[in-house]
Amino acid sequence: MQVVSQNDADLIQRILAGESALFHELIRPYEKMVYVTLFAMLRNEAEAEDGAQDVMISAFRHLKSFRGESKFSTWLVTIAMNEGRRRLRKAKTAAEDSIETSLEEREGDFTPTFLTDWREIPSEALERKELRGKLREAVDRLPTIYREVFVLRDLEELNQEETAAALGITVGTVKVRLHRARIMLQKSLVPYLKQNAPARKGFFGRMFQ
């Protein structure tokens, strides 16, 4: 089955045949994806940018080994995730690592939070800039094992199998971690929405404002 787009496949063939400059064109549609993956993992702009440059150079160097068994974007984002993991490991102490592994077995509180007001305000709320900042902060606070699954599935929109392959875990583990990540994010964002929910726009609201 051909999973690589014809355009990507053509470009890759020509690059490998010697037209190196076309590599710029090949990666252009994916450069934001690579940066965002690294930024969400590393929580630091400069590190993410540096990492993105390394990822693209590495992709050029190893382009020959891309067999077309996945989409080119999936291959790139997998390299980005590995670069993110490598940089995180470098920065982190062994103690932090063991705390995170033990999370996996922990019976944590993965119960969502209920909020009555949410359903009445979603479209306005989602337009608020601070809320996007709050989401980024909440993603930053996710333990790495949950964050990496969330980044690949919900940010980069890889499917379950692609995510499992990229992280070297089973599809079942992808599902469990993704569920927990989403619930943790739901819990983080709900109180913030409650605090900042705009006043009701009903008849009386307008009269007395």
Place this chain on the structure above:
Amino acid sequence: MKLPCKQVWEHISEYLDKDLDAELLVDIEKHLENCEVCSAILDSTRNVLVLTADERTYELPVGYSDRLHEKLEDAIRDIRKIESDDRSG
């Protein structure tokens, strides 16, 4: 409402991914029709995903693309040079 709320919460993620057995899906949808709490939780979790997919949530630093391509150009030149040196040497 045969299904307890807690059981619905456990399947929210799979529900959003449309990754549920037909039978369970019917039970959950029936529950959601009658349960404000669970539908609010579902909506808020879905909104997390909507926000995540919003292009504006994660933005590129100014000049990122220019710097990337500049760096790449240098790197490609270096790699090509090493390769041709290898071939001739």
